[in-house]
Amino acid sequence: MRNMWTIASREYKHYFGTPAAYLVAFMLLVILGIIFYANVVGAMLQQFAPGVQIVLGPLVTLLLFATPAITMRLLADEQRLGTMELLLTAPVKDWELVVGKWLGGFLFMLTIIAITLLYPIYLHQIVDPGIDQGLMVSGYLGVILLTAVLTAIGVAVSSLFSNQIAVFFATLGVYLILWLVGLPSQAMGAMGGPLLKYLDLSEQFYSTFFQGIIDLSSVVYFVSLTALALFLGTISVDSRRWR
């Protein structure tokens, strides 16, 4: 456990010394701000009060691209630098390494997400009678759970390559599959349709947390998917020893 924290804190601190991490955070916040501004102006013209969804919707989409940019270096860079040999010959368990890396990346993503709270808070000030705070809580809980999954997948994919660009695109590919896997569920009908719908990452977010519903089965889905990704990442690191 202690090693996990040692590794996580090194990773977390590392991001604050990396221009790339600042750039990713900056881009996310700026794009989110532009969309936010456009939505607020649009809503004012059409004279309706915008909800917190105008932040949550774009935020989730942006996270799909920002998260792999943050997680891609986590294990791939250790390969490239040869420091994997250092970590794997230190008295550190493989899972402590993988979970520590995940935690470091996850905490940094949470830091970025915390800053985005400024938008709903501002929105709360300008609309009357304020935004639906229940929706904001459920929405942000969903975003946090989703980020946990995205980061865990990012770490697992990062263990496979030593090239960060390869990790970035491979991670995006995995996201895309999970994001769209529910699409054929209608066509498939009762045969596996509900299953695909359950497996779908976007469905799990948009039909529950995004609507202000905290659904236990969705929480279980996100938590177990995170655990599964970290488990696979650990196996991948361990298998490196046998290659």
Add this chain to the structure above:
Amino acid sequence: MIQVDGLTKDYGPRRAIDNLSFHAEKGEILGFLGPNGAGKTTTMRILTGYMPPSSGKAMVAGYDVVDQSLEVRRRVGYLPETVPLYPDMTVYDYLKFMADLRHLPSAEERVDEALEMVHMEDRADGYIANLSKGMRQRVGLAQALLHSPEVLILDEPTIGLDPAQILDVRNLIRGLAGERTVLLSTHILSEAQQLCNRVLIINKGRIVAEDSPAQLQARLSGAQRVSVTVGGDGDGLVNLVASISGVAGVLSAKGNSLEIETVPGLDVRASVARAIVEAGYDLLELRNIGMSLEDIFIELTRESPAAPEMAESEDLESFEE
């Protein structure tokens, strides 16, 4: 301290090390000598718990490297071939990170001590990215020494260092040996000769010779070589020397100096000196040149059918006759 039995590692169809067996006692410096690709790094990686062997058994500091990997890793200091450093960390932060991973009780003190051992105190706050290769090597060494490990495994510890630094690192290793067991690999033969109590020559994953540097030399140089230099141009010197009894042959002759090989077991220096002086030459130099470890190394790692037999001959005397 280190006990290896029948260690074998396959990378796919390629056998990197083949049925390796050796041991190292406490306080010993064991040198691993061999050409590139001989299996030195693979063996070290197995001993440090980085990868498991395909078959065979290895015990380090009393623990099995496969079943008790974490125990082994706690007790081993390892400097891999490519020094594993984070360029964007300062020297101090890097060592502190490693000390924390090893749960050292007074981490800061240990970091300072390790820095002192490798003479890097003044660069503690510098970024690793800005260090020279020699300094990086020393930071890597400091990392391996942090927890005062019982066993130190160093993969080519002096590679890339300048002569002064090499001397420094060698002295450091020599100083450490008393209380620890050191296994180091090198392909610098003089280094093995100077540093190690025992040398393992390894080629194509097999041990082809194992002995102290001095014994190895003795065992392979039954015949002595003598170098002779005379004043003047040395005309007719070759014929004169070749006719002396006990001289097996003249190996090379360059102007006024030549190298001769003796019949095994005979010291011909006295008779050579007398013959040369009596023939009217001025004898400037006469010295024994043992076969260097270099020659032995090349001899053993050359593709020769004789090599595997040597590994089996444990008994030195039986080989020398």
